[in-house]
Amino acid sequence: MIKPVRQCLNSWCHYSLSNINIKCKSNFSINFAGGDMTSDAGVALWKEFMDSIGFSRMAKETFSAPCSLKTYDDADLLEQKLLMLLCGYDTDDEADHLAHDPMLRLLLGKKRLASQPTMSRFAARLDEDSIRQLEKVNRALLRLAYQRKHPKNIVLDVDTTLLPTYGEQEGGAYVHHYDAVGFHPIAVFDGLTGDLVRIGLRKGNHYCGKDADKFMKPVLEAYDHDEPGTNVLLRGDSGLAMPTLYDLVESYDYRYVIRLKQNPRLMKNVQDLCDEVAAEAARSDETHFVRYCEFPYKAQSWSRERRVVCKIELHKREEQSLFPDSLMFVVTNLTAPMQEVIAAYCKRGAMENFFKEAKNAFAFTHMSSRNFVTNANRLWIAALAYNIFNLFRRFCLNRKWQSYRAHELRLRLMKIAGRVTRHANKTIFKLCSSCPYQETFRQAHMRILSLVA
Known part of the structure; x- marks a missing residue:
């Protein structure tokens, strides 16, 4: 028999207000009656950064997915997914757990975050055009970064990796190099900054270097057009030792170092x-x-x-x-x-660290749909979250903090408790007074304010 709603609410309130006695200390108990609070107060820094460099505006102008009936704007759903990934929430299911988080609701301007079914339907309706739009957003994001600090040298590290698949996911196949079943995506990182320049989801039976020249051509064209005069070096392992790739790089008068298999x-x-x-x-x-x-x-x-x-x-x-x-x-x-x-x-070899962080901290391995195109879109959204986090680290933190990995920065700057207080039409989040990284938090915000979109 289903309990009445009032009875369920009374039971929940009683559980929240009731004390949990901690036996290891006398006269010590805890409860969940702290009021309207968030445990991710620091994500406001990242949202401020996204707005300061013009990412949020640019995403709204560039990204849209076809849908006849929708309550949430596609760009808003994209931004919600990005903020969730930045906070370390990898799956759509966690949207329900965060539905009433005061910080995320305030940053997104919503009374309630989009639910798990809404987020899953959003991902399911993304198509080939969405992949091109997300890639365009990523290209514009990197262009914004280059406008603030023009690179003299760019090192393009190209490699492939394994993303495991489960069940009957479309495109999953045995990857001989990794002795496992999964996808076999190809990616190119900037070896000097860690920026993810481009990524493409490929079927598991796709050979490492197959069509590497087609994958790299848009990247080289973009650098030739947007960053003329920049020294570009392409690096690749022996799996990328393809003569068509050599010819392509030489046609742009760029440089390359690629390992050859012994023969x-x-x-x-x-x-x-x-x-x-x-x-x-x-x-x-x-x-x-x-x-x-x-x-x-x-x-x-x-x-x-x-x-x-x-x-x-x-x-x-x-x-x-x-x-x-x-x-x-x-x-x-x-x-x-x-x-x-x-x-x-x-x-x-530094590229292995970039891949590792992308997989462990930004859900690159969470390609959970049965549909290949849906997973390709999910991978691009995760790539955007990775780049936003990496750019924040480069532009808003001092040299020492730039060396910290994503999980360290989340624990220090993002996972901060904050209580909501409201005065007239103003909302104030009172963050934990004993936070040991307050000065770094303030310095990061000052650097964000210096970025003019």
Whole structure:
């Protein structure tokens, strides 16, 4: 039998007002009768930042999804989803838990946040046009950032990753490289700033480098048009070693360093040097040897001869015979010394940290729909949240705080308790007086105010 509404409300009020006695301390209890409060008061900083750089206005002008009947504006639903992701709420289900959060309601200008069914229907109606709109929003967001701090150098790190799938999700397939079933998206980050420049959801059976040139062409076109004169370097692992990608980068007069897979023809060019290093190591008491060499090389599928740099690294171990532990072949059109070319390539390892933060902190792995296009839209929305957070970190925090990861910044600046008080037509959130990061909070807000949209 269903209880009457009044009885249910009375039961809830009694539970909220009743004390929970904490046994580890005498005369100590807690309850849920603190009044109208939020636990995410710091998200106001991020919303202030979004408005200051013009993102909220630009999103309303750019983004719309087809729907005949709707109560909430599409741009508002997009912004709600972004704020939820910024706060660390990954799923649509959490929209119901946050429905009456005073801070989010105030920032979004709503009496109640959109519910889980509304958010899920919003995601379900997004289509191919929505992907293009979200990509356009992301491109405009990065352009806003470049207008405030024009980059002299841009390093484009291209790579693929695994997003696991469950059940019968469209596009999920076995990815041999990861020995798992999932999607196999491709992404390009700015290796110097961590900005996510572009991302594309792909089916699991999509090979790493397939159509990499088509994926990168809009990116290179945009930089050539919007950032003329900027030095652009593209880096990629051996999965991206595709001659069509070399040709594309060279057509824009940009630079690249891309690793090559080891093969007999490449080995033939360095075999003599490997033998020399091995002989030298056998006569020496040293345990570590590194040598570099370079040579012109043209694979059968290449349009012309290109420069290949090789790093030969050898370790001497008691339990093993003497042999090169690793041979690194890199194809490049850089004219820098060999050591600098290899060092430039090796720095692409930072991209793994960008992917890790995107997955762990911004729901890149929460592609929960059965429909492939819906998941592609969800991935782009998560990418926008990642970029907003990253830009806030770069422009609004000091050098020390810029090194903190997303979960650290959330705990320090966003997860702050705040009580709502109202005076006439003004609402004031009184934040926790014992917050240890008040000064950083104030400094971040001052930096936001200095950003003129």
